[in-house]
Amino acid sequence: MTEHPREEHDHVVSPTIYIAVLLTLMALLGLTLVAAFIDLDEHMARIMTGWTGRPHAPEAMYWNMGVALLIAITKAGLIILFFMHIKYGSRLAWAFAAAGFVWLGILLTLTLADYLSRNYPPGAPKGPPQYPTPNLMRPEPRPNPEVPGASAAPIQPGLPDTGLSFWKNDNA
Amino acid sequence: MSEHLVTEIAPSLVSPQFEDRKQQKESATLGMWVFLATEVLFFGGLFATYTIYRHLWPTAFRQGSLDLKWYLGGFNTGVLLLSSFCMAMAVHAAATGSNPGIVRWLTLTIVVGGVFLVIKGTEYYIEYKEHLVPGLNFSTTKPDESQVGPLVRGLDRFEEWFDRLTGQEEAIQREAPWPEQRKPQEELFMLFYFIMTCIHATHMIIGICVMLVLIAMARRRAFSAKYHNPVEMFGLYWHFVDIVWVFLFPTLYLLRQP
Numbered sequence: 001m002t003e004h005p006r007e008e009h010d011h012v013v014s015p016t017i018y019i020a021v022l023l024t025l026m027a028l029l030g031l032t033l034v035a036a037f038i039d040l041d042e043h044m045a046r047i048m049t050g051w052t053g054r055p056h057a058p059e060a061m062y063w064n065m066g067v068a069l070l071i072a073i074t075k076a077g078l079i080i081l082f083f084m085h086i087k088y089g090s091r092l093a094w095a096f097a098a099a100g101f102v103w104l105g106i107l108l109t110l111t112l113a114d115y116l117s118r119n120y121p122p123g124a125p126k127g128p129p130q131y132p133t134p135n136l137m138r139p140e141p142r143p144n145p146e147v148p149g150a151s152a153a154p155i156q157p158g159l160p161d162t163g164l165s166f167w168k169n170d171n172a
Numbered sequence: 173m174s175e176h177l178v179t180e181i182a183p184s185l186v187s188p189q190f191e192d193r194k195q196q197k198e199s200a201t202l203g204m205w206v207f208l209a210t211e212v213l214f215f216g217g218l219f220a221t222y223t224i225y226r227h228l229w230p231t232a233f234r235q236g237s238l239d240l241k242w243y244l245g246g247f248n249t250g251v252l253l254l255s256s257f258c259m260a261m262a263v264h265a266a267a268t269g270s271n272p273g274i275v276r277w278l279t280l281t282i283v284v285g286g287v288f289l290v291i292k293g294t295e296y297y298i299e300y301k302e303h304l305v306p307g308l309n310f311s312t313t314k315p316d317e318s319q320v321g322p323l324v325r326g327l328d329r330f331e332e333w334f335d336r337l338t339g340q341e342e343a344i345q346r347e348a349p350w351p352e353q354r355k356p357q358e359e360l361f362m363l364f365y366f367i368m369t370c371i372h373a374t375h376m377i378i379g380i381c382v383m384l385v386l387i388a389m390a391r392r393r394a395f396s397a398k399y400h401n402p403v404e405m406f407g408l409y410w411h412f413v414d415i416v417w418v419f420l421f422p423t424l425y426l427l428r429q430p
Contacts, residue, residue, distance in 0.1 A: 068422035100209025
C-alpha cells in the first residue's frame, strides 16, 4: 500500500470516511426537516427586535429559506468533496468543478438583482420603468379575427392585474 | 524507458494519446466535470425561473408545497443519499481492483435508486388523485375525500395526526382560515414540480441503464486497480444527480412557513 515512486497509486478513500459522510448527510437531512417546521422569521424577529406581535412577523426575512439553502449547500459540499473525490483532486479539477457553480452564481445574482429590486424602495414614488409583463397565468383576451366586429370579453374584476406586483403579498 | 515498459506490459490501460495513466485519468475527470458544469447550468436555469415565480406568487407556491407530501420527499432524500453512498463504495471497490465488489455495490445502487423511483411514482399517482397534475386534471377545487382513494385518504389522516401532534394545525389556522379552494397560480408551482422532478428522474433512469452496462463490464473483469475510469466517472454523474435532489427537496417540499 506504500506509494511507489514511479507508478503513482490512486488515492483510495477509506470506507470509514464514506460512512461518516453518509451519517452527517442524514443528520443534516433531519436538521433541514426540523427547521422547516419552525417559523424562524418569527423567532428571529423576537430575538432581534423584541417583537411579540402576531399573527406573523411584520416583514418576510426569508430565514427559513436561508437556513434550508445553507444546509443544502453544506450537503452538496460534503458530497462534492468526499464522494466525488474533489478533496483529493488536482487544482485543475478544483477549478473545473467550481466553474459550473460560479457561472450559476452569476446567472442567479444578475437575474435576481433585477427581479428582487423592482419597485424598490417600496415607498418610492411610482416611476418608470414599469415594463408591462404579460401575465402568463391569465393572458388578456384578444379580439377574434375570425368574427369581424366581435370585441374581446371584458377582463373580469378581481383577477390579478397584468403588471408585476412585487412587494405585494398575494394573500391580499 | 521505464514508462515504455509499463505501457508494454499493459497496452490497453493507457490510450495512445496520453503520456501515462495519471494524465489519462485527469483528462477523464476534467471532461466529466465540464459535462457536469453544463448540467449545473441546465438545472440552474430552472431553479432561477422557479425563484422568480415563487417571489411573484409566494402564497400560491406555499400552498402548492403544502399539497406535496414532505415525508415522502424527505424519505426519498434519505434513499438517494444512501444510493450515493453505495456508489461511493462501488468506486472504492473499483479502486481496490475488486470486480465482484463493483458488481455487488452497483447492484445495490440500482436497487436503492429503484426504491426512489417507485416512491416518486407513488407521489405522482397521489398528485393525480388529488387533481394536481397541470394540463391533465389540475383543479382549483380540492377533490372530495370520497374520490381520492384509500391511499390518499390514509396519508391525509396521517398528516392531520402529525399536524395536531406538532401544533402545526394551529399555526396554519392562525395565519388564515385554510381555504378549500386552490389558487390558480398553484398550477404553475405544480408545473415546476413536475418538470424538475421528471427531468431528475430521467437522469436517474439513464444512470441505471449505464450502471447495467458497467455491471456487465465488471462481470467480464474489465476493471482493475489501475484502470477503472468508467466506474469512477459514472460515480461523479450519480453523485451529481444526488446533489440536484438535495436542492430540489427544500425548494419544492419545505415551503411551510409564511
